[in-house]
Amino acid sequence: MVPAVSSYMDEARETEKTTSQVDRVPPVSFPFLDLTGQFSIIEEEVMTAITRVMKTQNFILGEEVKQFEEEVAAYIGADFAVGCASGSDALYLALLALEIGPGDEVITTPFTFVATAGAITRVGATPVFADIDPAALNIDPVQIKLRITQKTKAIIPVHLFGLPADMDALSEIGHNHGLPIIEDAAQAIGAKYHGRPIGTIGSMGCLSFFPSKNLGGAGDGGMVTTNDVALAKRLRVLRVHGSDRKYHYQVLGTNSRLDALQASILRVKLKHLINWTKARQERAVRYRKLFEDLGVDAFVQLPMESATCVHVYNQFVVRCPERDHLKEYLRRCSIPTEIYYPAPLHLQPAFNYLEYKEGQLPGAETASREVLALPIYPELTAEQQLAVVRSIAAFYQLNSKGVR
Secondary structure: OOOOOHHHHHHHHHHHHHOOOOOOOOOOOOOOOOHHHHHHHHHHHHHHHHHHHHHHOOOEOHHHHHHHHHHHHHHHOOOEEEEEOOHHHHHHHHHHHOOOOOOOEEEEOOOOOHHHHHHHHHOOOEEEEOOEOOOOOOEOHHHHHOOOOOOEEEEEOEOHHHOOOOHHHHHHHHHHHOOOEEEEOOOOOOOEEOOEEOOOOOOEEEEEOOOOOOOOOOOOOEEEEEOOHHHHHHHHHHOEOOEEEOOEEOOOOOEOOOEHHHHHHHHHHHOOHHHHHHHHHHHHHHHHHHHHHOOHHHOOEOOOOOOOEEOOOOOEEEEOOOHHHHHHHHHHOOOOOEOOOOOOHHHOHHHHHHOOOOOOOHHHHHHHHHEEEEOOOOOOOHHHHHHHHHHHHHHHHHHHOOOO
């Protein structure tokens, strides 16, 4: 039963009278993610970069990609960075570089985008799902230990929504069992764990430059980071069909090259990433303050934060048992939301062959029923955030009266 919220709403009205943050709720709707606002600020820089590449007519790898790789490596503190066609391919290439294939098992989380487990199947290996920590929503190291077998060849944690996974515990497991850790950092560029940049702690880190990411291109793009010179060399060969020189193939790889045009755009955006990340973090703080001021934090579980980690908030994801009703109410209020992810991977039809059953991974299953992502991006205004939290507060006020 949902507790009454009338007292909270009375306090919220008093708070709103005295706050100088906002004057009114925006009269118009706004998008879940506004990339046009970002582009309007950097349009001249981006168009100059695109023109530079067009004048050279060098579109495949080349100097533009090389420069971007070096700049990303410097940004996160990795020795090497290897660009590729997508974040999905980054995971695939990392597994290929470790020579993981048929008969092997790789442990990962069921609460993530399909590409994480999909890459494992692409190399012919078997994904083994370990449940999540309900608070962090990241893979639970204790559950990983229960699933290690002689067939286990690697572990892929996901730094979900920009919050680092428990890398100390994962590194200890990897060391004790001789298992490489591949960090799925698709949503976490710039995040840090105990002062160490995400993407540099495991054997390799995998980044995505999908447009919705904190560092997003004008299409697909990805990168693998590593401090291992041999792995970096192998990755560069694997991304060009397994060729170390033209028309000579020592191994079979794939066609997964980062386009020079994408690299040129991403180089522009990388220069702004520190400020954009700070803006996301500021909006996360503002959300927390609004939830507290309006008393809604009594009903909605806010994203976990850690004093020892830097969260970069690719998404701001809350949890509540009445998620579906809340989402529909917000839709009627013109408040955009998304669900990441509505069904855990072990229950997806594509993985039926693994024969998981509902109830086996309760942490992930419950999270899939309760999570709701709220808008968060550098251009999101205080007025828009107030509109989001006011609407959530109104839902719980109506819910306490039996109205939805």
